[in-house]
Amino acid sequence: MIGEYRKGEPLVRQGDEEMEQFFILDGMLKRVVSNPEGREMILRFAAETEMDTSYAAWRMRTPVPYSIVAVTKVRTAELPMPQWVEFLEHHPGLKQRFEHEVMKLMSEVMAHTITLHLLDAPGRLSRFQRKHPELAGRIPKKELAAYLNLTPETLSRLKQKIGEP
Numbered sequence: 512m513i514g515e516y517r518k519g520e521p522l523v524r525q526g527d528e529e530m531e532q533f534f535i536l537d538g539m540l541k542r543v544v545s546n547p548e549g550r551e552m553i554l555r556f557a558a559e560t561e562m563d564t565s566y567a568a569w570r571m572r573t574p575v576p577y578s579i580v581a582v583t584k585v586r587t588a589e590l591p592m593p594q595w596v597e598f599l600e601h602h603p604g605l606k607q608r609f610e611h612e613v614m615k616l617m618s619e620v621m622a623h624t625i626t627l628h629l630l631d632a633p634g635r636l637s638r639f640q641r642k643h644p645e646l647a648g649r650i651p652k653k654e655l656a657a658y659l660n661l662t663p664e665t666l667s668r669l670k671q672k673i674g675e676p
Contacts (some may be wrong), residue, residue: 514589516581522589523565523579530565530575532595538585539649541658542620544577553658554620556582556646565592576652582654627660635659636669 514533516522522533525544533540540563542554554577557563565575569592590598599606626638636659640647650658656666 512589514585514587517585518581520581520640521578522563522581522585522587524579525575525578526573527565530569530592531589532566532592533563533579534588535559535563536586538587538596539582539646540585541580541582541654542577543580552660553654553659554623556643556650556654556658558646558649562612564582564613564616566595566609566658567617569596582650596662623658632659632661633669633672635661636647636666636673 512538514522516538522540523531535557537559539556539558541556542563543551544554545551563579565579568575582642599609626635639655639659652666653663656663659666661669
């Protein structure tokens with residue numbers, strides 16, 4: 512199935528119990544968690560040729576612990592999780608590669624969270640630019656600032672300091 516989402520539209524809401532597997536055809540998504548007061552933390556961004564998933568929650572039979580939201584207009588190929596899992600069961604090599612990718616995504620989220628605690632603002636920006644050069648100019652400044660736990664003004668000052676628009 513092909514899904515089309517407007518900027519800001521959720522594909523999955525934190526706490527959902529119905530889950531899907533998403534392959535991004537066009538646009539960009541973010542994975543975000545929020546507390547009851549509405550404060551958000553962006554865990555990751557994903558763009559074309561990448562995926563986002565609630566596979567781990569589905570396997571653990573728990574609600575989705577985050578939302579997946581369109582950062583830009585997004586088009587996805589998507590499957591309900593039971594159909595995706597059934598497909599994987601018939602393709603063990605693909606299942607192994609997919610589960611490895613899921614673990615890699617979880618490790619990246621953990622590394623990002625650690626980065627927020629251990630690096631100063633310039634270090635966080637530098638790490639992002641080094642790790643995600645393909646996304647650097649595509650993420651709205653407000654979203655990037657939130658991901659780096661900075662104010663938009665601080666992000667602008669840092670970018671000016673290093674000579675970036």
